Amino acid sequence: MLWLFLCVVLGDVLVATFEVIAPNKHLLAVRGRPAVLGCEFTPGPDLSSLVITWQRQEDSRVVHSFYYQQDQLDRQCPKYHNRTSLYVSELHKGNASLRIASVELKDAGWYICVVSNEKGTGRALMEVTYGALYSEPRLSFHVNSSALKMQFETEGFPKPEVIWLGEHNQNISHYMEIHDQTEDGLYLIKSSYEAQKPVVNVTFTLKNHLLNQNLQRTVCLSFDEDTTDHTIIVLAVLSVVCILLFIGIIGLAVHKQNKQRSSM
Numbered sequence: 001m002l003w004l005f006l007c008v009v010l011g012d013v014l015v016a017t018f019e020v021i022a023p024n025k026h027l028l029a030v031r032g033r034p035a036v037l038g039c040e041f042t043p044g045p046d047l048s049s050l051v052i053t054w055q056r057q058e059d060s061r062v063v064h065s066f067y068y069q070q071d072q073l074d075r076q077c078p079k080y081h082n083r084t085s086l087y088v089s090e091l092h093k094g095n096a097s098l099r100i101a102s103v104e105l106k107d108a109g110w111y112i113c114v115v116s117n118e119k120g121t122g123r124a125l126m127e128v129t130y131g132a133l134y135s136e137p138r139l140s141f142h143v144n145s146s147a148l149k150m151q152f153e154t155e156g157f158p159k160p161e162v163i164w165l166g167e168h169n170q171n172i173s174h175y176m177e178i179h180d181q182t183e184d185g186l187y188l189i190k191s192s193y194e195a196q197k198p199v200v201n202v203t204f205t206l207k208n209h210l211l212n213q214n215l216q217r218t219v220c221l222s223f224d225e226d227t228t229d230h231t232i233i234v235l236a237v238l239s240v241v242c243i244l245l246f247i248g249i250i251g252l253a254v255h256k257q258n259k260q261r262s263s264m
Helices: 002-016 088-093 227-263
Strands: 026-030 035-037 051-056 062-067 084-086 098-100 109-117 120-131 138-143 148-156 161-165 175-180 187-195 199-208 213-222
Touching: 026 035, 035 120, 062 084, 062 098, 148 199, 148 213, 161 187, 187 199
Parallel strands: 026 120
Antiparallel strands: 035 098, 051 062, 051 109, 084 098, 109 120, 138 148, 148 187, 161 199, 175 187, 199 213
16 A cells, blocks of 8 residues: 555656756857757647747847747847747657757857746756858969968868978978958958978868868979069060050151141
């Protein structure tokens, strides 16, 4: 009899237990892609009493709300308008996950998932971090009389590790500029290497450790150290020739005009 009583009591306790959990406490979101913030709760027999609220922890901004069996977005933060949704067809299974479309830097931070139904109320906390894959590096050259400067330019997030390697895989010195871009929150990277010899064989490497991105671009070329001087000489000669032709044409026109006047 005592055993039966304990079973009944324990059974009631188990039935009354209500949980809200975030299966993954940390989520890595990638710029421009959707992110799903997981949240699970103990479901009830119907959805009439179900209330789900997603908020930012730091200032309690409302990211998404659901009650009366439909989305309630009157108090939603404007930056999330038309970007959030729940998996409504899975609410009866206890799935309160939130989908955010087209992630941007401002979406990074801590989120709270608050759920209540006839079984109880609970909350779960999770963190969203942000990363952006670096774009295809753009290569440019700058030539002067003594050296060849090559530069790669790309954008991404967070700050990367950049390495330049020589033809024997040795680290070679380089110069790098890092600029913060505007609303996208990307870093604009400009990294350059200056070659003093006419044959160049170098490799540019960029590593975005957060997203396990590894970009390698090899540059192999040779250039004539006297190319710049020769070009200048050719341009100078062409300029002189053009000036002489121009003067000759004007002189011929004046001579022809004078001849016509004298014949009159």
